[in-house]
Amino acid sequence: MTEQLTKNRWDTVGQATFRVIQILAIIFCIAPALIVLLYSFYEDVFINFPPVRPGLGLYENLFTQKRWLDAIWVSFLICIPAALLTVLLVVPAAIALERAKIRNRDALEFTALIPMLIPTTAYAVGVYIIYLEAGLVGNYWGIIFTESIVAAPASFLIVRAALRRLPHNLDQVAMSLGASRLKALLDVTVRLLIPAMAVSTLFAFIHAFNDATFIVFLAGPGTATVAKTIFDALAYAIEPEVAALSGVFMLFVMLLVVIGQVVRRKTQPR
Amino acid sequence: MLELIGVTKKYGEVAAVQSCTLTVNTGEFVTLLGPSGSGKSTLLSLIAGFTPLTEGTMLLDGRDISRVSAAERGIGVVFQNYALFPHMTIFENVAYGLHRRRWTTDRIRQRVEEMLELIGLPQIAKRRPDQLSGGQQQRVALARALAFQPSLLLMDEPLGALDREIRDQMQQEIRRIHREARPSVVYVTHNREEAFALSDRVAILESGQVRAYDTAHTLYTRPANRFVASFFGAHQLFPAKAKARDGALEVSALDTTARMTAPGTPDGDVLLAIGARDIMPANGAASGLSVPVRIDDVVYMGDTTRLICRHGPSSTRIISEVDSQLAQGLSIGSDTVLDVRLERAALVAA
Numbered sequence: 196m197t198e199q200l201t202k203n204r205w206d207t208v209g210q211a212t213f214r215v216i217q218i219l220a221i222i223f224c225i226a227p228a229l230i231v232l233l234y235s236f237y238e239d240v241f242i243n244f245p246p247v248r249p250g251l252g253l254y255e256n257l258f259t260q261k262r263w264l265d266a267i268w269v270s271f272l273i274c275i276p277a278a279l280l281t282v283l284l285v286v287p288a289a290i291a292l293e294r295a296k297i298r299n300r301d302a303l304e305f306t307a308l309i310p311m312l313i314p315t316t317a318y319a320v321g322v323y324i325i326y327l328e329a330g331l332v333g334n335y336w337g338i339i340f341t342e343s344i345v346a347a348p349a350s351f352l353i354v355r356a357a358l359r360r361l362p363h364n365l366d367q368v369a370m371s372l373g374a375s376r377l378k379a380l381l382d383v384t385v386r387l388l389i390p391a392m393a394v395s396t397l398f399a400f401i402h403a404f405n406d407a408t409f410i411v412f413l414a415g416p417g418t419a420t421v422a423k424t425i426f427d428a429l430a431y432a433i434e435p436e437v438a439a440l441s442g443v444f445m446l447f448v449m450l451l452v453v454i455g456q457v458v459r460r461k462t463q464p465r
Numbered sequence: 466m467l468e469l470i471g472v473t474k475k476y477g478e479v480a481a482v483q484s485c486t487l488t489v490n491t492g493e494f495v496t497l498l499g500p501s502g503s504g505k506s507t508l509l510s511l512i513a514g515f516t517p518l519t520e521g522t523m524l525l526d527g528r529d530i531s532r533v534s535a536a537e538r539g540i541g542v543v544f545q546n547y548a549l550f551p552h553m554t555i556f557e558n559v560a561y562g563l564h565r566r567r568w569t570t571d572r573i574r575q576r577v578e579e580m581l582e583l584i585g586l587p588q589i590a591k592r593r594p595d596q597l598s599g600g601q602q603q604r605v606a607l608a609r610a611l612a613f614q615p616s617l618l619l620m621d622e623p624l625g626a627l628d629r630e631i632r633d634q635m636q637q638e639i640r641r642i643h644r645e646a647r648p649s650v651v652y653v654t655h656n657r658e659e660a661f662a663l664s665d666r667v668a669i670l671e672s673g674q675v676r677a678y679d680t681a682h683t684l685y686t687r688p689a690n691r692f693v694a695s696f697f698g699a700h701q702l703f704p705a706k707a708k709a710r711d712g713a714l715e716v717s718a719l720d721t722t723a724r725m726t727a728p729g730t731p732d733g734d735v736l737l738a739i740g741a742r743d744i745m746p747a748n749g750a751a752s753g754l755s756v757p758v759r760i761d762d763v764v765y766m767g768d769t770t771r772l773i774c775r776h777g778p779s780s781t782r783i784i785s786e787v788d789s790q791l792a793q794g795l796s797i798g799s800d801t802v803l804d805v806r807l808e809r810a811a812l813v814a815a
Contacts, residue, residue, distance in 0.1 A: 364548050367515045370535040371542040372613070373565030387552055 228445055235442035239435065253439035263440055266424035270404055273335070273420055277342035278400035281350050282392055284343065285399075289354040290384065294363060311348035315408045323412040333415020341409050346402035350395040357391030358384070390462030397455045401448055466491050467512070467617055467649060472521035474507055474673075481507040483673040484521070491526075491616070494643055494650045496660040498697065499670030505653045508670070509619050512651060514538050526616055536565075541610030541648065545622040547602040549594035555581070555605055556590040562613040580608040583642060600631040604638065611646050618648040624659065636662050657697060661685075669693050691813050694738035700811070701744075701784060705737040707812055716807060719756045720777055725807035735812045741771065741786035743809035746801050753807035758783055759800050763792065774803065 235253055237246035257263045285307075291297065292304055310318060322341055323332065331337035361384060369379035407422040414423045421444050428434040467489040474482040482504045489495045497505040510516040512523065514535035523531045530538050549558050559580050563573045581587050584604040594602055603623055610618055623639075624632045640663060643650060654660060660667050661681050668678040669692070677689040677697075688694035695702060705718035709732060713724045718737045747755055758774035770792035772785040785803055795801065 362546050362548055364544050364546070365550060367513070367535070368542060368544065368548045368609075369550075369561065370515070371513055371538075371540060372562030372609070373536050373539070374561075375534070375536055378565075383550060 231438055231441045231445065234435075234438040237438075253436050254443075256436050257439045257443070260436070263424070263436060266419055266421045266440070267443075269418060270420040270422075273339055273342060273418065274400050274403040277339045277346065277403040278396045280339060280343040281346045281399035281403075282354075282396045285347055285350045285354055285395060286385075286388065286392060289351055289358055290380070293355060293358045294366075294384075307351050308348045310345050319409045319412045322409060326413060332413055333418055335418055338410070338413050338418055341413060342403035342406060343399065345406060345409055346399035349402055350399045353395040353398060354388065354391050357388055361387055390458060394455050394459050397451055397458070401451050401455075404448060466524075466526055467651070468522075468524040469512070470522045470524070472508070472511060472523060473519050474504075474511055474516065475519045480673050482511065485673075485675050487668055487675060487678050489617075489649050489651060491649055492647045494652065494663055494665045496652045496654060496664040496667045497670055498654060498657065498660045498667050500655060500696065502672075503670040504673035505655075505670045506621055507673075509621050509651060509653050512617075513540055513542050513619055539613070539615050541613070541615040541618040543603070543606045543610050543618070543620045543623045545625040547594070547599070547606045547626075549602055549606060549609070551594050553593075554590065555586075555592050555594070555597070558594070558605060559609045559612050561609065566613055576612055580612050583611075583645065584608045584638070598631075599627050600635055603627065603635060607639070607642060611642070611648065615648060618650045620650065620652045622654055623652075624654075624656075639663060657699070660697075667697070669697055671696070686811065688738055688811055688813055691736055691738075691815070694736070694811065694813050698738060698740060698811075700738040700740050702813075703737045703739075703781070704815065705735050705812065707732055707735050714812075716754075716812070719754055719781065719783075719805065721754045721756060723754050723807055725753070725810065734815050736815050737805075737810055738813055739805060739810040741784045742769075743806045744783060744785040744803050745787050745806070746772075746785070746791065746795065747804035752804060753810070754805040756783065756803045756805055757800065758803050760795060760797055763795060763797055765789065774801075776803075 234246055236249060236251065238248045238250040238252040239246045288307060292300060292307075297303065326332045326334075326337055326341075329337075365383045365387075366376075366379045369383050370376060374382060404420075405422065406420075407426055410418075410420050410423045411426055414420065419427070421440060425437050425440055425444070428437045428440075469485055469487050472482060472485045473480060485508060487495075497508060499505045507516065511518045514530070514533065518531060521531070522529060525538065525540070549555075550561065553561070556577055559577045560573050563576060568576070577590065578587070581590060584607060586601060586604060589597065589601070589605075594605070597605065606623075620639075624635050627635060636659065652659075652663060664681055666679060667681050667684055669676045669684065671692050677684055677693045679689075684693055685698050688698050688700070691702060694700045703718045705716055708715045708717075710724075713726050716723060716725050716737065756776055758776045760772055761775050762773040764771040764773065766786075766789075768789060769786050770789045772787065772792065772795065774783045774785060775781065776783055783803060
C-alpha cells in the first residue's frame with residue numbers, strides 16, 4: 196500500500212514536470228510569432244521592449260507603399276509557377292520510381308531528396324556559382340527553377356505517400372478491361388492522385404514562399420520576394436514595417452497549411 | 466480454349482515459371498494450386514498480359530496472344546483485393562470495360578443491370594465501393610470482369626481476403642455464376658478445399674513447374690508423385706518396397722507385408738502414400754498392413770479424433786483419424802494395432 200502511494204507520488208511529480216516542459220516547448224515555438232504579431236500592431240520607430248505606441252500605422256504603410264506591395268506581388272509571380280513546375284516534375288518521377296522496374300531505384304530516390312538533406316546555405320552557394328557562370332543571377336526563370344527544385348522533396352514525399360496507398364493492380368484491371376496503358380494510368384492512378392497533387396502544389400508553394408536562403412543569393416532587382424525584402428529591410432536599416440509584413444506573411448502561410456491539412460484529411464481514405 | 470505451350474518467365478537467371486504446358490478447354494474451370502512462390506500468380510499474370518513472357522506460346526481460342534497487349538487480349542481478371550475503382554460508382558465500375566469497347570449507352574445500361582442481377586445485387590448501382598462489404602465488392606469485381614463476355618476469366622486468390630463463412634458462400638456463388646455465364650476459368654489458390662470444391666481440373670505447381678494436371682479426384686486417389694501426394698492429398702508417406710507377384714503387388718512397409726492391387730504403380734523402392742482417415746485401429750482382422758503402435762496423443766476434433774502414434778524402434782510417426790465413437794477407450798500411452806488400408810493407398814516414386 197505504502198509502496199503504491201510512493202509510486203503514485205513520483206508519477207505525479209513526473210507528470211507535472213512533463214507538463215511544464217510541454218508548456219515551455221509550446222511557448223518557445225510560438226513566442227517569436229506572437230512577438231512579431233504584437234509589434235506589428237504598434238507604431239514604434241525603434242524596436243523597444245515593451246513597445247509603447249499602439250496603432251495600425253505599419254499596416255497602413257505596408258499596403259500603401261509600392262516597395263512592400265511589389266514584394267508581395269513578386270512572391271506570387273515566382274512561387275505560383277514554381278509550385279506548378281514542381282508538381283509537373285514530381286508526379287511523373289514518383290509514378291516512375293514507384294511503379295516501373297528501375298535499376299538503382301534507391302539511388303534515384305535519394306537524389307530526389309538531396310535538396311532537403313544537404314545544408315541549404317551550402318547548396319545555395321553552389322547554385323549561385325553555377326548561375327553566376329550562366330548569367331542567371333537575378334533571372335526570373337532561373338529563380339523559379341531553383342525554387343521548384345528546392346520545393347521538390349516535400350512535394351515528392353506527399354505524392355509518393357498517396358501513390359503507395361493505391362493498390363497497383365488497379366491499373367492492371369483497367370488494362371484487362373480494354374484500356375491502353377496510358378488510358379489506364381490517366382483514368383485510375385492519376386485521377387486518384389488529384390487530391391495529393393493539390394496538397395503537393397500547395398506545399399511546394401509554401402516552400403518557395405518561405406525560402407529566404409536561395410533568394411538572398413539569387414535575387415536581383417525585380418525579383419525580391421517578401422522573404423528577401425524582409426531580409427534586406429533588416430540588413431541595412433531597421434524598418435518597422437517589417438513586423439507588419441512578417442505578420443501578414445506568417446498568417447498567410449499558416450492559412451495555406453491549414454487548407455492543405457483539411458484537403459488531406461478530407462480526401463484520405465478512411 | 467486456352468493453350469499454353471512451353472511458357473517460361475525468367476527474372477535474370479531465375480525461372481519463375483518453367484516451360485509450362487497446359488490446355489484449358491472451353492467452359493472448363495481449372496485451378497492452379499501451389500505453395501507460395503510456386504509461380505502460380507506469375508503464370509496468371511503472364512496469361513493476363515501484365516508480365517511479358519520470356520519464351521513459349523499462348524493461344525486463346527486459336528489466336529496467338531503471346532505478344533498482344535493486356536487490353537487487346539479480352540481476358541477478365543479478378544484480384545484478391547477486389548481492385549474496384551474507388552472513385553467510380555458500382556455502375557461505372559461494371560461499365561468501364563463496355564465503355565472501352567464503345568458500346569452504346571443503352572446497351573451498357575442493359576448489360577450492367579443484367580450483370581448486377583447475375584451477382585444478386587441489383588440495387589447497388591449508385592453506391593461506391595467503400596460502401597460495400599468485402600464479399601459484395603468481390604461479386605462486383607466478378608461482374609465487372611464478366612460484363613464484356615470474355616471467353617476466359619482469371620482469378621487470383623479471389624477469396625483470400627474474406628472471412629471463412631463468406632468464403633464458403635462465395636464458393637457457391639462462383640460455381641453458380643460459372644454455370645450460368647460459362648467462361649473458361651483459370652483460378653489461382655493455395656487452398657486445397659477451394660481447389661476440390663470448384664475445379665474441373667487442378668494443375669499442381671511447384672518451383673515454377675506443373676507437377677501434375679488432372680481432376681481433383683485422380684490427383685487425390687492416384688497422386689502422380691510425392692509432391693502431389695503430400696501437398697494436394699495431405700497424405701502421409703512411408704518408405705516401402707513393392708514387388709509384382711501373381712498379378713498383384715506385394716508391399717512391404719512399416720515392418721510388415723501385405724498384398725494390394727494398384728494398376729501401373731512402380732516397382733522396387735517406392736513411397737506408400739495414405740491419408741490419416743484410411744489408417745484406423747484394427748478390429749480383429751486387418752485388411753491391409755497391421756502395424757503395432759503406441760499412442761502418443763489423442764486429439765479430439767469433434768466428429769473425428771486424431772491419434773498421434775509411434776511405431777517400431779525408429780519411432781516412425783503415424784497419424785490416424787477415426788470417428789470419435791471408435792476412439793473411445795483409446796488412451797494416451799496405450800498400445801494398439803493400426804490397420805493401414807492398402808486398397809485406399811497409392812504408391813509413388815521415392
